[in-house]
Amino acid sequence: MSKQTILEIKNLHAGVETKPILKGFSLSINAGEVHALMGLNGSGKSTLAAILAGRAGYEVTAGTVNYLGQDLLDLDPEERARAGVFLAFQYPVEIPGVNSTYFLKAALNEIRKSKGQPELDAIEFLELVKDKIKLLELKDDLLRRSVNEGFSGGEKKRNEIFQMAVLEPRLAILDETDSGLDIDALKIVAGGVNKLKRADSAQLVITHYQRLLNYIVPDFVHVMADGKIVKSGGKELALELEANGYEAILKQ
Amino acid sequence: MSTATDTIESLVKQEYKYGFVTDVESESTPPGLSEETIRHISAKKNEPAWLTDWRIKAFRYWQTMPEPTWQFVKYPKIDFQAISYFSQPKPKGDAPKSLDEVDPKLLETYEKLGIPLRERGRLAGVAVDAIFDSVSVGTTYREDLAKKGIIFCSFSEAVHAHPDLVKKYLGSVVPYTDNYYAALNSAVFTDGSFCYIPKGVRCPMELSTYFRINAAKSGQFERTLIIADDGGQVSYLEGCTAPMRDENQLHAAVVELVALESAEIKYSTVQNWYPGDENGVGGIYNFVTKRGLCKGKNSRITWTQVETGSAITWKYPSCILLGDGSKGEFYSVAVVNNMQQADTGTKMIHIGKNTKSTIVSKGISAGRGQNSYRGLVEIRKTAANSRNFSQCDSMLIGAKCGAHTFPYIEVKNTSSSVEHEASTSKIGEDQIFYCNSRGLSTQDAVNMIVNGFCKEVFKELPMEFAVEAQKLLGVSLEGSVG
Numbered sequence: 141m142s143k144q145t146i147l148e149i150k151n152l153h154a155g156v157e158t159k160p161i162l163k164g165f166s167l168s169i170n171a172g173e174v175h176a177l178m179g180l181n182g183s184g185k186s187t188l189a190a191i192l193a194g195r196a197g198y199e200v201t202a203g204t205v206n207y208l209g210q211d212l213l214d215l216d217p218e219e220r221a222r223a224g225v226f227l228a229f230q231y232p233v234e235i236p237g238v239n240s241t242y243f244l245k246a247a248l249n250e251i252r253k254s255k256g257q258p259e260l261d262a263i264e265f266l267e268l269v270k271d272k273i274k275l276l277e278l279k280d281d282l283l284r285r286s287v288n289e290g291f292s293g294g295e296k297k298r299n300e301i302f303q304m305a306v307l308e309p310r311l312a313i314l315d316e317t318d319s320g321l322d323i324d325a326l327k328i329v330a331g332g333v334n335k336l337k338r339a340d341s342a343q344l345v346i347t348h349y350q351r352l353l354n355y356i357v358p359d360f361v362h363v364m365a366d367g368k369i370v371k372s373g374g375k376e377l378a379l380e381l382e383a384n385g386y387e388a389i390l391k392q
Numbered sequence: 393m394s395t396a397t398d399t400i401e402s403l404v405k406q407e408y409k410y411g412f413v414t415d416v417e418s419e420s421t422p423p424g425l426s427e428e429t430i431r432h433i434s435a436k437k438n439e440p441a442w443l444t445d446w447r448i449k450a451f452r453y454w455q456t457m458p459e460p461t462w463q464f465v466k467y468p469k470i471d472f473q474a475i476s477y478f479s480q481p482k483p484k485g486d487a488p489k490s491l492d493e494v495d496p497k498l499l500e501t502y503e504k505l506g507i508p509l510r511e512r513g514r515l516a517g518v519a520v521d522a523i524f525d526s527v528s529v530g531t532t533y534r535e536d537l538a539k540k541g542i543i544f545c546s547f548s549e550a551v552h553a554h555p556d557l558v559k560k561y562l563g564s565v566v567p568y569t570d571n572y573y574a575a576l577n578s579a580v581f582t583d584g585s586f587c588y589i590p591k592g593v594r595c596p597m598e599l600s601t602y603f604r605i606n607a608a609k610s611g612q613f614e615r616t617l618i619i620a621d622d623g624g625q626v627s628y629l630e631g632c633t634a635p636m637r638d639e640n641q642l643h644a645a646v647v648e649l650v651a652l653e654s655a656e657i658k659y660s661t662v663q664n665w666y667p668g669d670e671n672g673v674g675g676i677y678n679f680v681t682k683r684g685l686c687k688g689k690n691s692r693i694t695w696t697q698v699e700t701g702s703a704i705t706w707k708y709p710s711c712i713l714l715g716d717g718s719k720g721e722f723y724s725v726a727v728v729n730n731m732q733q734a735d736t737g738t739k740m741i742h743i744g745k746n747t748k749s750t751i752v753s754k755g756i757s758a759g760r761g762q763n764s765y766r767g768l769v770e771i772r773k774t775a776a777n778s779r780n781f782s783q784c785d786s787m788l789i790g791a792k793c794g795a796h797t798f799p800y801i802e803v804k805n806t807s808s809s810v811e812h813e814a815s816t817s818k819i820g821e822d823q824i825f826y827c828n829s830r831g832l833s834t835q836d837a838v839n840m841i842v843n844g845f846c847k848e849v850f851k852e853l854p855m856e857f858a859v860e861a862q863k864l865l866g867v868s869l870e871g872s873v874g
Contacts, residue, residue, distance in 0.1 A: 193829050196821065217828035226829075233826035237844025246840070247830035254831075286844065303830065 143170040146311050146342040147192075147212075152203035154191055161187045163367035165203070169311070174343045176353055176378060179364035180386050185346045186230060188364075189315040193227035194220050208310065221247075222254035224341075226309030228300040230316045235287040240299075241269070243287045244306055251307060272305040276332045294325040301332045310341045317345075318352040330355030350382035365390055411636030411666060414501040414606050420479035423609065425472050427451060430579055433478050437548050437582075440555065450568035450578035457572050464764045464796060465704050465733040467640070467677065475642060477580045479610040481524060498524055501604065519544055521585040521601045523614055528583050533597065543588040544599055547615055550586035557588055561619055565648040565685045565712070573644040574681040577613050581646070584614035589624030589655070598854055600629040603643075605665075605676070611642040618648070620655035622688060627658040627854060636666050638674040640703060645680045653688030653715065658696070660853055661709075665701035670759070672731030675703025682709035686718035686744075694721040695738065696852045703732060708766065710739035713747035713775070720749040723849040728761025728793070737767035737798075742775035742808070751782040754846050757793035764796040769810055771803045778808040786816040787845050789838070 147169040154162040161184045169175055179185050191198050192205065194217030205212040212220060235243065249259040260268065273280065276298045288296050297317055304312050314333070318326055333343065333356050345356055353361070353375065361377040362369045363386070371377065371389055381389060421432060430451055434444040459469075481495060494509070502509050502522055509522055509532055519533035521544065528546030537544050543554060550558050568578035585601040605612045620626055630647075643665065649657050659682075668675025678701075684693035695709035705728075711720025722738035740749035755763040769780045786795035801810055819841055827837030843850070 195825055217825060218831050218833050221829055221831035229826065229829075233820070233822045235823055235826070235841055235844055237847040238840050243827075243830075243840070246836070247827075247832055250831035250833075250836075307830070 143172060144208075144340070145169070145206075146171055146208060147344075148204075148206040150204045150206075152188075152191075152200065152205065154187065154198055154200040154203075156187075156198060160201070161198075161367055162191070162203075165364075165368045167362065167369060169342045169344060171342055172337075172339045173360065174337065174345060174356065174358045176356075176358035176361045176375075177344060177346045177364055177369075178348070178350075178361060178378065178381060181348065183364045184367045185348075185364055186315055189227055189230075189313050189344075189346055192220075192313055193217060193225065218250070219254075221307075222251050224251075224310030226304050226307055226312045228297075228304060228312065228314045228317050230319065232288050232291075232296040232300055234289045234291075236289050238287050239283075240285055240287050241265070241283045244269070244303060247303070248306055269306060272302060275305055275335060276302045277328050278302055293320040294322065297321055298325065298329055298332070301329050301336075305332065305336055308336075308341075311344070312336070312341070313344045313346065315346050316348060318347055318349065326352065327355055350378045353378045363389055410664065412504065414497055416495065416497050416606070417482040418479050418606070419482045420476045420610060423474050423476045425475070425477060425580070429477055433580060433582060436478065437551070439551060442559065443551060446563070446568070447579050450575050451580075453569055454572070454575035454579055457575060460572050463706055464735045464762070464766075464798070465706055467704055470642060470677070472576075474609070476610040477613065478582055498522075501606070502602065519597055519599050521546060521599075523583055523585070523601060523603045523612075524606060528585070531585075537595070537597075540593050540596065541590040542593060542595055543586065545586055547581075547584035547586045547617065550617075554586070554588070557619065558586070558617070561617055561648065561650055562615075563648075565650060565683050566646050566681050571681060573679045574646050577615065577644050577646045577681070581613045581615040584616045584645070585618075586616075587618045587626065587628070589618075589620040589626045591621045592623040593621075594624070595626040598627050598629055600631065602631045603645075605641060605643065609639065609641075611644065613643075614645050616645070616647040617650075618657060618659070619650045620652065620657050620691075622653040623655060624652070625656045628660065629854065630659070630661045631664070636669075636674065638669075640668075640675060640677055642677045642679065643702075645682075647680070647682040647709075649682075649684035649693055651684065651686050651688060651691035651693050651715075651718075654690045655688060656692045656694075657684060658694045659684070659709070661695075661697040661699070662853075663697065663699045663701050663705065666703075667701045667730065667732050668703040670730045672703065675732075676701065678702035678705045678707065680707040682707060683712065683739075684710070684720070685712045686715050686720060686747075688718070689715045689744075690717040691715050692719040692721075694723070694852065696723045696849065697725070697736075698849070698853070699724070699726040699734060699736060702734075705732075705734040705736055708737050708739055708768075710741070711749065712741045712743065713749065713778075714743045715747075716744040717746045718744055719747070721852075722749075722751045722753070723852040724753045725756070725846045725849045726754070726763055726765075727756045728758070728763045730759040730761060732759075732761045734762070735764040735766055737765045739768040740770070740780060741768075742771040742778040742780070745774070745776045745778070747775055747778045749778075749780045751780070751784070752848050753782075753784045754849055755784070755786040755795055756789065756842060756845070757786065757795050758789040760792045762794045762796070764798060766798040766800075768800040769802070769812075770800075771805060771808045771810065773804040776805055776807045778805075780808075780810045782810075782812045784812075784814045785845070786814075787842065788816065788818045789842075 149167045152162050152165040245265045363371045430447050521531040568575050651657050665676035693711050699705050726734045728734050753765045757763040765784045824837045
């Protein structure tokens with residue numbers, strides 16, 4: 141039985157104003173798979189994440205992105221989220237005065253509404269959240285604080301994965317979630333991500349360094365340079381990168 | 393790409409929910425302002441001579457005053473001769489003896505506004521004085537309050553029933569010489585609410601005045617006087633709406649609060665006058681003088697205001713901290729959208745020793761709105777060991793609006809401290825996108841961000857009002873982000 145295709149990107153060209161960044165990017169991700177996307181700074185990794193989530197300011201000039209049978213680029217960012225696309229931000233945004241619990245409950249209920257499921261009330265929601273928060277070893281008081289306000293760098297990143305745990309996306313895109321994390325936090329985040337792996341969903345892990353992949357074991361590793369994938373392989377490709385550096389791979 | 397790109401900027405027409413007109417026959421004095429007009433109003437209300445004289449003195453003083461020009465709002469010169477200064481629904485037969493006898497059309501109006509006045513269905517725990525154009529339609533729960541010695545009635549009634557109190561305190565906080573619009577109000581005020589809390593009594597329910605302008609070409613000039621005697625406590629709410637008309641209407645009220653020893657007055661306003669349309673046509677000019685006097689030791693006055701309506705909002709609810717150890721607080725959210733303008737803030741005058749004041753002001757500007765915070769903190773020589781903390785935050789939505797801050801600080805002794813914090817932020821595309829990427833629509837995201845920004849003020853509002861205020865904010869900013 142062939143696995144369901146979650147995301148199919150074909151020959152994507154995109155950029156900011158007149159500057160092209162993605163130059164023929166193609167990638168196919170099936171249900172149950174974890175893909176790692178690696179590359180030097182400026183290779184276009186974060187641009188790809190932003191375009192998939194629907195951030196404003198990028199222009200797609202060619203190519204297609206198919207998500208579960210829909211044209212992803214045709215959807216507004218909130219419609220993508222409701223359809224199960226989740227972006228863990230490289231720089232999570234602070235929203236002063238907005239309670240974290242309130243924020244996340246509103247988000248989950250939007251997603252549930254779009255699926256025709258009943259909305260959760262405050263008590264049901266807290267019940268759900270109690271288990272998830274342990275997964276990320278976050279303090280309970282985080283739920284009473286404003287969204288990301290006054291969080292340490294590590295707390296912000298863990299909070300992203302916590303949100304992912306609550307929202308249960310079909311496609312999770314982790315944009316350099318490892319950057320700025322110390323090794324303990326890295327282990328917790330990776331542990332959380334591993335536990336969230338499901339047969340019907342997929343993860344795209346974007347990272348600059350190999351070290352995250354010691355804890356999140358990908359099924360596929362892709363190396364990106366100058367706006368497209370230049371080499372793909374299994375998890376051993378990440379180790380090869382670590383040993384020989386990007387230069388060696390790019391020269392091949 | 394995504395349509396959320398074009399966010400911020402595209403303005404659509406917002407619905408003003410309270411813009412209907414009540415079809416009731418009204419009796420208005422012809423437009424025009426003279427001593428004769430004032431004597432006419434005074435006679436109509438069967439006022440004692442001292443009050444007529446006071447009005448005339450105020451009018452004569454007003455005539456000598458130049459119109460102020462320092463404010464940061466723009467409007468065409470007001471023709472004071474074109475305004476009708478007295479308008480009331482035509483009485484049918486005898487004056488109604490109870491609320492059940494009031495013209496059903498008027499009761500219906502308040503019901504439509506969410507303020508049922510009839511005994512059945514009236515708001516639990518809130519006593520309401522309903523002001524329609526120039527007169528009070530009725531006051532709920534007055535008998536219950538009277539049992540505790542609390543007086544809550546229309547101003548006109550108080551003039552007759554409690555002349556000593558009115559005579560003693562009228563103009564004691566805002567004298568008619570205070571400013572241009574206070575002088576005008578003193579000359580022509582028609583009605584308003586009066587409240588007296590006796591010694592040691594804690595008012596068991598929220599008191600509220602609901603102002604409704606209905607008649608065209610009229611102005612509303614009401615006067616509110618609240619006195620809390622030693623140890624008395626009261627929480628007072630004020631709400632206001634008006635029909636959508638393409639002319640500007642003037643609302644120039646005066647509110648005076650007096651807190652005696654250890655008394656506490658909390659005055660909350662949710663101001664939702666018709667703001668005009670998206671091109672700035674029509675709407676209310678809300679030029680109001682509100683001031684509280686902390687007369688006794690350890691007294692406390694708190695102003696909380698949520699200003700979302702009016703074409704122009706121009707007012708500075710203030711506190712004179714005369715009693716030693718008294719406290720003044722001002723919490724404000726002022727929103728301008730489309731072509732609205734606001735110049736609002738507070739004055740905290742520290743005179744007594746160990747007095748304290750807190751100012752938290754949140755200004756939100758959207759559309760082509762202009763929002764100014766103007767505040768004075770004055771610490772006099774006598775006010776030893778006094779303290780003030782001010783925080784003024786502005787939020788901009790879009791690129792065509794403005795936020796301005798004019799803080800004035802005068803400190804005349806060395807034992808006091810004054811702190812002022814200010815910030816201006818633009819509602820970030822980043823914040824909106826973050827919310828979008830979690831499944832929230834742009835409108836919901838803006839509401840959430842704005843409500844978060846105003847949280848410190850909302851928590852000062854009485855519960856029922858806080859919910860109302862949050863909803864109101866949502867409606868006011870509808871369409872400010874596309």
